[in-house]
Amino acid sequence: MRGILKSSYQNFVHRPITNLINLIGLAVSLALVIILSLYSFGELTTDHFHKNADRVYLYGDNNKIYTPGILKDQIDLSIPGVESSVRIASTWEPPVFQVAEHDPLKSDLIFADEGFFRLFTYKTIEGNPDAAMKEPMSLVITRQLAEKLFGNKQAVGQLVKLNNSNEMTVRAVIERPKENSCLSFNALASIATQKIMQPNEGEFTEWGWSNFQTFLLLKDNTNPQVTAKKIIALFPENRRNDYKNTHLIPLKKIYFSKFEIYGTDFLQAGDKNKVLVLILVAALVLMIALINFVNISSSQWLDKIRQTGVMKVFGARQSEILRNMLAETFLFFLSALFLAAFLAVIFIPDIQNYTGIRVNPKLMFSGPFLSIAIGASFILSFLFSMIPALRVSSSNVLDNLKKNLNPQTGKSPLRGILVAVQFTIAIVLIAFTLLVQKQVNFGSSSFGFNQENTISVNITPQLNQKKDVIRKILLDNPSVKRISMCQYYPGKTISQWGTQLETGNGKKQVNFDTFAADAQFFNLMGLQLVSGRFYSDDLSTDADKVVVNESFLRENKIDNPIGTKLLTRGNAEIIGVVKDFHYKAVNHPIAALAIRNDPSTSYCLVNLQTTNFNSLHNTIQKIKKEITELSPSFPVEIAFFDQAIEKMYQSEILFKKTFSLFAGIAIVICCLGILAMSLFACQRRVKEIGIRKVNGAKVSEILTMLNKDFVKWVAIAFVIATPVAYYVMHKWLENFAYKTELSWWIFALAGLLALGIALLTVSWQSWKAATRNPVEALRYE
Amino acid sequence: MIQLTNIDKYYDSKFQRTYVLKDIILEVKEGEFLSVMGPSGSGKSTLLNIIGLMDSPSSGKYLLDGNSVLDLKEKVRVDYHRNFISFIFQAYHLIEEMTVYENIETPLIYKGVKSHDRESMVADLLDRFNIVAKKDLFPQQLSGGQQQLVGIARAIISKPKLLLADEPTGNLHSTQGEMIMETLKELNNEGMTIIHVTHNEKFAQYGKRIIRLEDGNIRSDTNRKT
Structure with a gap:
């Protein structure tokens, strides 16, 4: 040894x-x-870490995981294979947590039934989480939130005021799992608490409301397919059709399922x-x-x-x-x-x-x-x-x-072939990096609406009653061009409605995303009208009017929507069609959308008319200060539109970073390899170089000779890499609803970059070898 | 043709300066056949390298063909190597991956001679040295004497005025050595200036003039009467 x-x-x-x-x-x-x-x-x-992970399922299908609250009661009553069922709901907006000696803090909150901790395994730090789930107005919080709110003090027993109205008691602190989980939350309260905080009796008694995710813990040896069929049978007949494709999604598979979640996203995909x-x-x-x-x-x-x-x-x-x-x-x-x-x-x-x-x-x-x-x-x-x-x-x-x-042992073609394989990989990686770059840029540039110099201010509950004051403050500011009160925020989840549309010849079921916005919204966003008209500010004539997008017509197969009515509260009339714009993240297709003239407001969008960065900054500070005075208990957040848009495809940006970083490292390692090889080649040819120089070769000629081999293999690699890269890139782009083109220059640039990198690396050694004094090389051995 | 005045070559180490050549004064006229003799380490090869522009002196003056050739630019130096000076070595220094033919052809390629002309020039030399049959062999398939003949062929194909030979017979037994020396003598008779470094007294006698180096100095300089 x-x-x-x-x-x-x-x-x-x-x-x-x-x-x-x-x-x-x-x-x-x-x-x-x-x-x-x-x-x-x-x-x-x-989610493999949950003790009962193999028996926990989410009820739903790939598009729809929202179920009525009454479903749980029915399952508990009549399906014997279910050991426990848990509904989970979230607040629409993250609430503001207030404690005595701390600034108000916005954080997420979810509500769940008693059995939550039987389905999901969390480590308890203090208190009794099970007991907390039984009592109304009790909170279970994570260690991270506890530290933010109370610092090093004991959290259990402390009072927290939510949204300046509901007082709650912290009953337990839990540890967020180190392992990956699809569930992500910082605070948890019982369903009983939800009934007090967000009273809505219909959610729990009517089949028409679908606001919960229903998780089930099955008994051992219970067949999930059979159970799913039994659950579908529980629905009243007129609803059953909507749920005909539902099944039980195993907990371990939820993370990689693709469904959209509205409201605060405590489910991560x-x-x-x-x-x-x-x-x-x-x-x-x-x-x-x-x-x-x-x-x-x-x-x-x-x-x-x-x-x-x-x-x-x-x-x-x-x-x-x-x-x-x-x-x-x-x-x-x-x-x-x-x-x-x-x-x-x-x-x-x-x-x-x-x-x-x-x-x-x-x-x-x-x-x-x-x-x-x-x-x-x-x-x-x-x-x-x-x-x-x-x-x-x-x-x-x-x-x-x-x-x-x-x-000849020093010059086998095997080594050249291996270098070609390396460069094939390098070229594919470079091309792919360029493509990811291009796709992300594409995503950020083609939203179909204005994104520059626009900021959004969240309308807190305290601001909601003072909208006229805000409007005045903002419009008095000379830098403000336009403002709009709406529920829209780029990439923010939007509610989905399913209702009936009354057309000239009968009723038709339609499903669509929707949000409320005032008449200024269209102008501020720079949206284009396709037909009909936008509604105006005049509520006496245009209240409850609706503008839909082109996808709305396409998805619901309507030719002439103007004048038709949505059978919702107030029977909203469609008066205009707007050109499609990206209101969701770019990897989601644009869906049917209806913009309602409704006074509900979550955000105030402000379009500023300034180009100078400093004055922009000052204006925003001023606006923030003035508005914060109106909302002492709730934090006012100001966000730049383009940053919010960036968040919409954040996962793509992160992927781009990850991929570029690792591809970069791969290329560096590749370079290390050819560096060593060129070092070796130069050492092996020291004598030959000396002889050639004595016979009248110039440094440039020696360099050409030494680099020629590598260039040849890079060229071969390029020929192999191009179709491979094309195939991989083509496959990757299929994931996107809106994709950039595969331009020829991506391949050309990748090849040139690879060639440049190879030449630089090799030349470092070649140059040293070529400029050496031949006397040293030819000294008698 | 060559005029060396007060040429020094030394290396500085921490505390002392080691002289390889000291105060060399040497003139070589066109058409001379000069043998340089001396024990190992007397500076013979260094002197040859300086004359061949592969090394530069630490101080002194060097006129080649009437021009000072110290601190030359690469381009000019390469031009000398292409057209004026050629070398042959003790270890032959043929390129092992190349055939005899390709080895001889190399200087012409660098000189920019057209492929057609190259062919006939190489053919002439192969013929002259009686190695036509060997032209497609690789160096290690030849005997030492034959390899050195290829080395000479390569050296003279660009028709240099000055041929520098660094112990060309050092690796050869005497019959082959004599053959090489005869070849050099013949070249000299055709007008080529030759400077030839050797250990061997007998081979040194092929030169028309012999200088002896010792510890970096010229000890003697004799013209041989023929």
């Missing part, structure tokens, strides 16, 4: 630079693989495609690093062969030489692995901050992970050193000792 350690060390210091490059490249890529596998593991095992893409990136990075390993270590065969020749002459057996070489490689991989673990621990916080991905570094030191990592290193080191080791150990002693080994 000591002998192997010693000879590993000697081999390492014999060629310190190439070996260091080899080790660092391998370690960085392994670090990346570690981080990405921790991330993917976390994502793929979302992941994207399996992103996880898969990142796993693919990890695999590619590993492949690049392994190719580097093969390239660099095979370039040392010559040395090795000479060394083993001497060893054989002094009596070493073939098996011993083989064993030593394999052991050395394993040792090398193991050191790379430890270095990688070290790098991962150091960089995980930064990577999490930058890319927004969730990684649990503790997992890294768990037994199974360590054994998998070490086992994988063993297998990889074995696979990738077996062939050279066999070749070296079985070579003929006399051949080994010959001074002039066949020079």
Whole structure:
């Protein structure tokens, strides 16, 4: 063992630079693989930590997970296979939490039935969460919220005032799970509390209201399909059709299901495609690093062969030489692995901050992970050193000792092919990075409405009664061009209605998204009218009028909507059609939308007419100050529209960052590889370069000669990479409702960048080799 | 043709200055065949490298063909190497991945000679040195003497005025060595200036003039009467 350690060390210091490059490249890529596998593991095992995870289901279908409150009562009464059922609802807007010695704080709150903690497993820090769920006006909060509200003081027993009206008592503090979960909340209260805070009797007694998610805990050996059928049968006949496709979604699968959630989103969705893409990136990075390993270590065969020749002459057996070489490689991989673990621990916080991905570094030191990592290193080191080791150990002693080994060993096409494979990967990654960039830019540029110089002010309950005062304050400000009171905010969830439309020839069921806005909204947003007219401010004539978008006509198959009436409160009449604009995140298609002339207000949008950043800043500060005075108990938030829009496709931006970062690292590792190779090539050709220079070659000619090989392989890589990249990119774009084009320049730019990177890397060495004094190279050996 | 005045070549280490060449004064006329002799480490190769513009002196003056050639730009130096000076080496320094033919052809490519002309020029030389049959072989398939012949062929194909030979016979046994020296003598008779570094007293006698170096100084300078 000591002998192997010693000879590993000697081999390492014999060629310190190439070996260091080899080790660092391998370690960085392994670090990346570690981080990405921790991330993917976390994502793929979302919600696995709940004790009863295998028996918990959400009732719904892929589009609809909202169910009536009365459903729970019916399930409890008549379905024996259900051990416990829990409704969960959220507040429409996050409430404001007020405690005596602290500024008011906006945070989310959800309501749930008693059985919540039987379905979902959370660690209790203080108090009794089960008891809290039984009593009205009791709160269970997370440690994070407790720290924000009470600092280091004990939270249990403290009073909290919500929205300046309801007093509640904190009964328990729980820990937010380290593992990934689709449930995300900071405060939890019972359904009884909801009945007091948001009184709405119909929610609990009528089949027509669907405001809850219903989670079920099934008894052991209960068939979820059969249970789902039984639940559908509970609905009254006229409703049953709406729920005919519902089933029970296992808790472990909720995270990767695609459904839209309105209101505060306590249910978080992941994207399996992103996880898969990142796993693919990890695999590619590993492949690049392994190719580097093969390239660099095979370039040392010559040395090795000479060394083993001497060893054989002094009596070493073939098996011993083989064993030593394999052991050395394993040792090398193991050191790379430890270095990688070290790098991962150091960089995980930064990577999490930058890319927004969730990684649990503790997992890294768990037994199974360590054994998998070490086992994988063993297998990889074995696979990738077996062939050279066999070749070296079985070579003929006399051949080994010959001074002039066949020079062709240094120039096998295999190495060129491997470089081409690396560059194929690099070009695909660069092209894909460019495409992700382009898609995100595309998303941010084509919303179909004004987004510049517009801010939004949230209308708190205290401001709601003072809308006229606000309007006056704002319009008196010379920098304010236009304002609009509405419920719209880019990317914010909007309510969905299903109702009947009275057309000339009968009634028709229509479903659509909807929000309220005043008449200024259209102008402020710069929306275009397609037919009919926008409503005006005059409530005597235009109250309850509705403007719909083009998708509304398309989805509900209506040709002439003007004059038809929606059978809702007040029988709203459709008077105009507006051109489609992106009111949701770009990966959702534009759906049917109705904008109602209704005084409900959540936001005041303000369009400012200034271009100077400083004056813009001052204006906003002034507005904020004036409005805050009107709303002492509730925080006033001012948001820039373009920032809010950015949030709409935040997941794409984060993906872009993640992908670019990892692709960048992959390319750097790729460069390390060709750097080592060019180093080797230059060393091998030192003499040749000297001879050529003495015979009249210029530095530029030597450079061309040295770089030509690499350029050739990059060109071949480009030819292979283009169709592969095209296919991958095409597939990825299919995920988007609105996609950018696959322009030719993406491929061209990717190829040129790869070529540029390769040339720069190689030239660094070539330049050194080419400008060397030939005397040194040609000195008598 | 070559005029070296007060040429010094030294290396500075921490506390002392080590001279390789000291105060060398040497003039070589066109058409001379100069043998440089001396023990190992006497500065023979350094002197040759300085004359061949592969190394520069620490101080002194060097006029080549009447022009000062110290601190030349790369372009000018390369021009000298393409058209004026050629080398042959003890270790032949042929490019192993290239055939005999390609090795001989290399300087012409750098000189920018057209492919058609190159063909005939290489063919002439192969013919002259009787190695036509070997033209498609690789260097390691030849004997040492044959490899050195290829080295000479490569050196003279660009028709240089000055041929510098650094122990060209050092790796050869005497028959082959004589053959190489005869070849050099012939070239000199055709008018080529040759400077030839050697250990071997017998081969040194091929030169028309012999200088002996010792510790970086010229100890003797004799013209041989023929």
